[in-house]
Structure formats: structure tokens, C-alpha cells
Amino acid sequence: MTDSEFEKGERKQAIQKLREERKEKIASAAARMKEQKRAIKAIKETLKEGGLTVPQISEKTGMAPSDILWTITALRKYGEVAEAEKDGSYFRYKLAEGSAEEKVLPPEEDER
Secondary structure (H helix, E strand, O other), X not given: OOHHHHHHHHHHHHHHHHHXXXXXXXXXXXXXXXXXXXXXXXXXXXXXXXXXOHHHHHHHHOOOXXXXXXXXXHHHHOOOEEEEEEEOOEEEEEEOOOOOXXXXXXHHHHOO
């Protein structure tokens, strides 16, 4: 075995060992991402009905209001959700015009 082949073998073993050691952390992170995507989808589906407050979204999705608020905040940051009119002491939220689900580029702009 040459030095480079030996180094490749050692590197491969080291990577396998790291994957094995981090298996639980990777699975945990994947589960969190899956849950986050499910929450985002549920909130966006609910907001298709129109502007709703955090308590209303919570009631329809069955999610905790605190989780809804954090998710809405992130969706606002990235332009997916917009604040609408105020309803009592709560703001209503709606899907933003031109959100990622609605954006379809014409063929000439798609080639960039």
C-alpha cells in the first residue's frame, strides 16, 4: 500500500467513526428539521384562508401559540408572511404577495 492509499484508508475509517459517534445527533437534527417543515406547512396552509391572528392559527393547527409566533417571525423575516391589520390586541398575519409558493419566473429569467 502506498502512503496515499494508506491515508485514504485512514481518512475513510475516521469518517465512519465520526458518523457512528454522531449518529444520534444527526437523527435528532433531522427530526427537528422534519417537525419544523411540518409546522411551516401547517401555518401556510392555514393562512391561505386569509388573515388570522396567532391564537386563531393555534386553534386551527393545534400548535402552541409560542411555537406559532416564533415560526411566524421567521416567515416574516424571509418575506413569506406579512403583517395585516390589527384585530384587538393581536395582529393578523397573511401570506405575503409573491411568496416562494407563488413565484414562477418566466423562461428568460429562469436561466440566470
